[in-house]
Amino acid sequence: MGTSFECGFFLPKFDCSPTWAITLLAMKVVIIGAGPSGLVTCKSLLEAADTEFLFDPIVLEQEKSIGGTFRYRSYEFSNLVSSKQLTSFSDFRLPLSHPDHLTLDQYVEYLERYIEHFKLEARIQLKCKVVKIRRVSHGQHEVSFVRREEERGEWRTTAETIVADYVAVCAGLHVTPSIPSIPGVENILKHRPEGERHTPAVFHSIDYKVRSQLAGRRVMILGTGETGMDLAYEAVKAGAEQVVLCSRAGFLSIPKALNDFEILGFKFASKTPVPIDSLITNLGETAYVHPWIARSHLRWFVSDFVIKHVLWLLTGTRVGCNQWVGELAPERLGRAYVFLNKSHKAMPYLNRPYRNRPWYMEYISRYIDPPEDSPPRTDFVVELAPFPSHILPNGRVVFKSSRRKDAIRISKMDIRPDTVVYATGYTQQFDYLDEASEYPVPSDADLRSIAKTGDESIGFIGYVRPGVGAIPPLAEMQAFFWISLIKKEVNLPLFPSHYHLLARKEARIQYGVDHSSYMSTLAKDISAAPGLFYLLFQHGPRILLCYCFGAAFTPFYRLVGPYRSETAPKVIQTEIWETITRRGILGNVLMGLIPMIFYLTLNAFAYLLGILWQGLGGTV
Template structure:
């Protein structure tokens, strides 16, 4: 059966209003998109604009189990949450209004749906409970997938199975996201069934919404990702009576914007987003394959940045990070996701920061003033607890050797509340036989499998620095070209994966700029300098060279070329470069370009020499063999 679905229509003079759509879910859809977050919306937009042709009434549709679009940004929100990526690397390529706060980004997504007339094709409060492949002998017109959908009621429960909705489709785009099911580690004495009346209360961060939950409590935050840093910071300001943060191996802290450095008596307040500082030329464009495979650019960048951080802040572990650091051999963008929620660092640093007066005269990081009314403005770093005893006390093992200076684990930690900021996991039990179980089984750029180009996983890779939405935009671009056989399967090596430690729970990290540039080359969307100069002039060429891997760059040419792209490059993207100033562009642009130009030129010369000498070496070897035979 088909029934009308409530969808959202933005009211022209106010917030989004819910209304009843006259559009019913069709029985057949050329493309079924599962999930209404940024990845789902951009997939729907591209499927409608650039996807294969479809019969009337069988166009692409998007289904979302919640009552609104927005995904994680809408349903995992909490008070004072902030975006940690810049507008330039969070917005889609051709729709660029401001969104300085997380709630504004949700409105941005709604506006995006309105701007491209997506609402009639979005069906809310529908959950896909199973997806199966139709036997080949029963496939008609390429409709090879059968989805069973169930209505989600207002209380979040599912409707009765007899009212299930059945839909067949030619291709499926899965955009359910990384933040699906809370990842809850089992800790003896806390949540393993052995807890006592004195065991602390606990929640997962998905249940955290405001400071009221933390006020006047002794709080132990477990996890040092961006959410963990946010919750620890909010605990101090609530205020909580005491705050601990449980850290496993460590984290790498950087502010989302570079500011508050005081050098020779002057405070730098440039507010430069760190995710837009990496330049294109010779770092992502015109990179020799040997250089790319060696990850030399990552290691050199990490080496230089660590020394610069020591000069500016007195520590190399992170930007003004004096505790909770990773092992020295794993401190860098090659290995981990940068933690860009740095507000809590001033409270973490308090027992450990030790900058000499002489160093401080030259340069230091200037923390904001301490909040008023906070009795203990310290976040006490401890290891992850092994268990809680019968009195509710957390039991810690000593911290790893590289963090031996941390002593808070020896003190009594008996929290009132434990907040598990331990991330999320994905579950694909609703997928039938023959489907990949996530991006790990997608051998084509983490998007799809070469065994079935009718199924895509969009938005499941996470950048070390950058944002998922523009990556999802390029992923759906690539998928549509592959599913229509418009381009061949990529064959170049995948040199964009972060070097995660073996056994790490998260293995889906990528270097943002390398990944984006790789997909652009796969699609024929990576512009050449001569091509840019010929069509757009020297100014666009200069912005492209000095800019980061902004998604709009990859719509200047190629199969998704946009008339809007050049205007965005000349204005908004030029502004990001201009804000660095002359000195910033010399150190962040010119010097790296010259260095990496030399490295890549050496690689090309060595390759040329190898190609020239190989025939000669082969002749000499064959000649010696012949002499032996004779």
């Protein structure tokens, strides 16, 4: 092909417009969804095209704009709890001067700039809702969708089909609301004043947009995930009369950034707090981990033990960061089991009735809540409660009985909300996958939760959730893995995985992963995990130190392998280096060097035992 190609500063020269792929050998790929997962999959397919695999992707998005959850499930004053360092795609970064955490509007703007930079506009078809996907001959897929178009002030719908060689399902985890049944919830509306019955009394968080929806209300919020905690804080800020936050089994609260604290009267403060998701070190915990250590999850349990005791020293409680209520059961408390709740803003209001720390411990160490999160209403309390069992005809809420301290406190109160918000998450539905075609769903995807063995032509991108981290960078690595799988560049069968969170069988969410372990595993699968000597001799000590002390940032896995990027070294030498050095010498010693030495010693011991075991005829 002798044409001159151009697609922006960060990429090898090629043209992302649809005209370049007009050839009989082009492989049509339909991507469902124009959120981060769909966009990065489209861009990665174009970048990975070669003479054998000439991908021709098209993105079908049912909404009128791109952005997915970040645009259509957002609300006033909403912010990302994952840092820009982790959330940004590997080769399109935000400037160093930009704050670590973006508003959702800023992140949507970032995605729009991503589309513009990589010239993806012509690949995206908006207002196109996929209604059916079925198998046809030659292993292809017939994708049927309806297109909505406005003509002379009226909407017109037309049905169309595309025959695709591959389908990438990138519609997202947060689309269909999950609404548990609460008997008697209809009684809430009956007890509202006549003049207020026109406004919703019961709604899902997907329909929450502005604070005024909660102003002056007696609000009961179901769910203590990050959205539920956000809404509790927003209700207080809106001037709600009463706020009750209901939790099924507790939560683990950790702020999205390290806040200020004092030790023996000396204040440790930072103008730019370090994002919590950038603190996990790589060497010995993610990279160079012995199979026995990985299988046992020992490194997770050890880090949990250390973190719990550090939290006790700094804040007086082991169950979360300055978290005095809502604790998880001991057998579920830790990064191996749950998703960290990084929306910490409501904790000062929740803590008020429960915080009890001796004065001398306050002198030894003291955690300082950020001023913007400190309660402006001096006596206001966000009450924590178990989930309701039912609501009486008179509007009074009956909560499930429990020995939890919040349950004992709430049982003595007469709770009669006039507004109920379900912050109960979302459920996955794939009604458009033809049952007769026996399509897999993400829970069937045995190849790293992305594809099913023998059915690799359909991939699920963005259908795992990290305990701490962000879905967009995982989606980028998943896209790389799926493309390598299509190209037969992944060695099957895959080596055993040990990155899943340890969920109970009855748990609603079974797709939790440890962010770093999952990223590292995918990198090894596609030969993108760099070696230490390679980093030292090819890129120098700064990049080597970043790789050892940094979290599993995606640019690390673009230094070598089939998705090597010319911009990755510069990103690591500037942005990631700045993030790591911001911890300071003490921070890097306590949170980097000491854990690294411990884990490397542990892995070395397992390695020596493995050699001995193999000498006796065993297998590692």
